[in-house]
Amino acid sequence: EAQVTQNPRYLITVTGKKLTVTCSQNMNHEYMSWYRQDPGLGLRQIYYSMNVEVTDKGDVPEGYKVSRKEKRNFPLILESPSPNQTSLYFCASGNRDRPYNEQFFGPGTRLTVL
């Protein structure tokens, strides 16, 4: 089954404790992206990647890191989480060679930073 998976789905942590949210896709997509979703603000792009070893900042990259060492994986790293990073996070992937970049979203990771 074609899908984007994220782990963990739910996470409660404390300020300053480094964490990684994994994202994996099995559709051989070149393009992958991370978003956060907050009430009243909608989805905001954090980082995206056009291919292996190529990453670019989205609209809200501060406090986040990403890496793209393999085509299928695109982990999101919070080196020192803070309470304002409490949010719902979505990973997405897409085939950049299509006429348009339809993105397929993972199920989401709800993160709470205390």
Place this chain on the structure above:
Amino acid sequence: GQNIDQPTEMTATEGAIVQINCTYQTSGFNGLFWYQQHAGEAPTFLSYNVLDGLEEKGRFSSFLSRSKGYSYLLLKELQMKDSASYLCAVNDDYKLSFGAGTTVTVRA
């Protein structure tokens, strides 16, 4: 910067038609997406417009006017399962900027 506006909420009756408007002012434009998102779930793709005009897909249609920075999503023959948030998103060279979403409630 990117500015994408859509109404916060809309309510309609089962079987009716609802039109969700989206206006945008963005630094770049390579097309406009509409996504549907049920509560607690991931967004799912509904439509994409890159040229002016109407795209029809079953009960859902989407319209784009690039000169006016305007799009709408038309939902016909509303069903209870259409109760969800509808997200307008502008594609700018693979960067996606989303509106805050419109929550549609379908009443029996």
